[in-house]
Amino acid sequence: MDITFKKSSFCGDGNCVEVAALPSGDIALRDAKDPSLPAHVFTRAEWAAFVSGVRNGEFDY
Template identity: 60%
Template sequence: MQEFTNGMAASLFPVRWIKSRKSEANGMCVEVAALPQGGIAMRNSTDPDGPALVIKNAEMEAFMDGVKNGEFDTLCVGN
């Protein structure tokens, strides 16, 4: 099974990339994908061949918990 690591070109990942329904029509968004061996890959949709970030499921769960609790709200434009 292929090993996926941080910094690999996102186009090398044999996955289905998904993005939020709230993403801008011009494609400026973050896309994520489940990896075959577990974990999640993340990429910038404006650079689909650029580097991907690979994270573990537990790391994504911790991040999502922080998002839901508003811990990153100060990073958003307009806050």
């Protein structure tokens, strides 16, 4: 299975995550510093809820 992880263009200091769309339709998220670690996998609905929360400022400090 060939999965392509993408890093955000905002990543600059190496403390980044990478995201990939899986063939199942789920979304995988992994630490770019150590891609050998297992990825966290989210359903499309979970991912959409997270992205919506980011856009709405729910995680702003």
